[in-house]
Amino acid sequence: MSNAFMALAYAGSNIVTSPHLFGNTFAFFQFTLAEFGVEVRFVDTDDLSAIENAIDENTCAFFCEVLTNPHLEIADLANISPILKKHNVPMVVDTTVIPWCGFDAKKFGVDIEVVSTTKYISGGATSLGGAIVDYGSFDWSKHPRLKKVTPQAPFSVFMFKIKREIARNFGANMDPDTAFFQSLGLETLTLRYEKMSKNAYELAKFLETLPQIMKVSYTQLDSSPYKKLSDEMFKDHPGAMLTFDLKDQATCFAFMDKLQLIKRATNLFDNNSLIIHPASTIYGTFTAEMRKVIGIEDTLIRMSVGLEELEDIKADILQALQ
């Protein structure tokens, strides 16, 4: 994220994005970049005219997550893309939660993909990493900052800027050991992704039947307002992240303390099922007011469904609820 936005943003520029972002992305935009004179314009990404109205000649990028973490909302990228093209704004999307085997980003108008490879790609929490993909679909000679770099660049101006300048000067490079682990992870990506995603769907349907659970969010469920978009964009596999709500924070904590198989951890898409209470962890340093703006409730539990037998996952949840 930092490499990508150090290349795109500049003092006086703005980023049009959703307020529903992974906690550190929100903090990076709102606090870190803001101190360097970059304005963040939060919009409801379901509202196409709000996106268009927020854009001006200093918009350096539109940014969103392909499926927001942990709200599980989907931006209609295919319909946002023509608006961005009209105004020469690159579409930058964090696809960490739906990897390449589950989503054809280029087909939906994504120009730049930013991925935390710590998650699905690493092959089970072996290592930390990130990747940036430039699909070659954006004309950088029309970008307010990168048009100045164009004459010297032998390949994508954006990647040229990152490889030759930003990564060297800031040091966010992947080391060879990490690259080795991550390339091993890539070899089993599709297998793991499909099994985890199937487990998540079956588990989500099961959770909906339990009286102690107030609400379940998973985009493949008929109850999800994003079901249609999810089917169009991710087909049968909308990933391994789901959320559910219990009565209150104390109930969430008591439930999590009783779990035996499912591990409490902030990571996502490990081989093991992981669980977290976002309001007190990822968003724990945010004020209650900010959590309200971002839409993080005290009753929410996020789960990353792993590769275990589905019946074992269900049994662990049932005994903890009881």
Ligand SMILES: Cc1ncc(COP(=O)(O)O)c(C=O)c1O
């Ligand atoms: C959507 C998304 N983007 C980025 C990140 C950051 O990943 P990393 O821990 O590899 O920095 C996360 C981590 O949870 C995430 O969920």
